[in-house]
Amino acid sequence: MHGLRGLFAGAIAGLMATACAAAAAEPPLAPHDLILKNFHFRSGETLPELRLRYYTLGQPRKDAAGHIVNAVLILHGTGGSGRQFTAPQFADVLFAPGGLLDPARYFLIMPDDIGHGASSKPSDGLRMRFPHYDYADMVEGEHAIVSQALGVQQLRLVMGTSMGCMHSFLYAEMYPDGVRAAMPLACQAVALGGRNRLWRKMAVDAIEADPAWKGGDYAAQPMLGLRGAENMLLLVGQAPWPMQIAMPRGEQVDAWYQAELPKRLASLDANDLIYQLDASRTYDPSKDLEKIKAPLTWVNSGDDFINPPELGLAQVEVKRIKAGRFVLIPAGPNTHGHGTHTWAVFWKNDLADLLKRSGG
Numbered sequence: 001m002h003g004l005r006g007l008f009a010g011a012i013a014g015l016m017a018t019a020c021a022a023a024a025a026e027p028p029l030a031p032h033d034l035i036l037k038n039f040h041f042r043s044g045e046t047l048p049e050l051r052l053r054y055y056t057l058g059q060p061r062k063d064a065a066g067h068i069v070n071a072v073l074i075l076h077g078t079g080g081s082g083r084q085f086t087a088p089q090f091a092d093v094l095f096a097p098g099g100l101l102d103p104a105r106y107f108l109i110m111p112d113d114i115g116h117g118a119s120s121k122p123s124d125g126l127r128m129r130f131p132h133y134d135y136a137d138m139v140e141g142e143h144a145i146v147s148q149a150l151g152v153q154q155l156r157l158v159m160g161t162s163m164g165c166m167h168s169f170l171y172a173e174m175y176p177d178g179v180r181a182a183m184p185l186a187c188q189a190v191a192l193g194g195r196n197r198l199w200r201k202m203a204v205d206a207i208e209a210d211p212a213w214k215g216g217d218y219a220a221q222p223m224l225g226l227r228g229a230e231n232m233l234l235l236v237g238q239a240p241w242p243m244q245i246a247m248p249r250g251e252q253v254d255a256w257y258q259a260e261l262p263k264r265l266a267s268l269d270a271n272d273l274i275y276q277l278d279a280s281r282t283y284d285p286s287k288d289l290e291k292i293k294a295p296l297t298w299v300n301s302g303d304d305f306i307n308p309p310e311l312g313l314a315q316v317e318v319k320r321i322k323a324g325r326f327v328l329i330p331a332g333p334n335t336h337g338h339g340t341h342t343w344a345v346f347w348k349n350d351l352a353d354l355l356k357r358s359g360g
């Protein structure tokens with residue numbers, strides 16, 4: 001469970017209970033690297049060598065014409081990694097024998113996007129001189145993995161959580177003939193404005209206002225700024241109902257926060273986080289939704305602070321997608337706010353329906 005640094009769980013006690021079992025349950029992902037020479041970003045910048053890490057599970061299956069027909073692209077959220085999908089709440093439901101995405105049947109592709117995981121990122125050395133990538137650049141990198149590294153002409157399915165949800169929309173628009181089905185989980189299909197833009201801006205400004213940041217050329221992480229940013233990330237990802245059940249007393253909240261924040265801060269790099277949050281600045285798939293040809297099922301959650309359902313945006317935009325359907329998961333004591341995107345038990349039936357109506 002990742003996406004915005006895996007903060008979006010809500011049911012804290014439940015996550016703690018599954019943590020010990022996660023390592024044993026993890027499927028054996030195969031890591032690979034694709035090197036792209038002189039990658040041109042939409043900012044006008046160029047990187048002489050862009051490294052893209054991706055993980056695969058299962059084997060490609062070809063039709064009589066030699067085309068791979070079972071490739072599934074699964075896209076992570078902000079601050080995440082392709083490895084996050086080995087978490088039990090996702091993998092144990094979908095990747096298990098007989099599961100909807102059983103690796104015995106499907107060829108699963110899980111990238112580390114630009115700026116994330118083991119792919120090229122500011123903390124590799126360029127710091128704030130790293131090209132200022134955006135979501136379209138990241139989707140271009142995903143497509144390069146699919147088409148150039150793996151030779152896949154058409155994906156059986158593209159799906160993604162949070163930022164990966166937004167990438168799913170862009171991928172289906174940028175490569176409409178390259179997708180047979182799409183399942184975006186936990187996002188909107190409009191430009192990032194309002195509160196969604198605000199909290200990202202606040203997190204970035206918290207880092208850049210810390211004198212220790214030094215324009216990105218810090219000798220040690222600017223912890224005051226990172227603390228402010230991480231506090232914002234933590235808050236927007238929580239679901240009030242399960243959190244109230246797990247920690248009904250103030251001292252429980254205080255103790256959890258005191259233990260949790262240092263663990264989260266320990267894995268952060270300030271420049272990487274700035275870039276990850278800022279990459280959404282140009283996102284706006286709304287102008288091209290009619291380009292999407294594939295059947296699409298879009299799933300949001302009723303307790304998602306980042307994508308508040310009361311705005312009613314998805315119900316309007318989905319009507320522009322020829323074969324689009326929108327599902328809103330009702331909030332409940334067992335849902336996980338924004339993080340419901342990674343708990344496949346809540347939307348696995350919708351995935352089964354999508355696979356069926358897009359060709360079995």
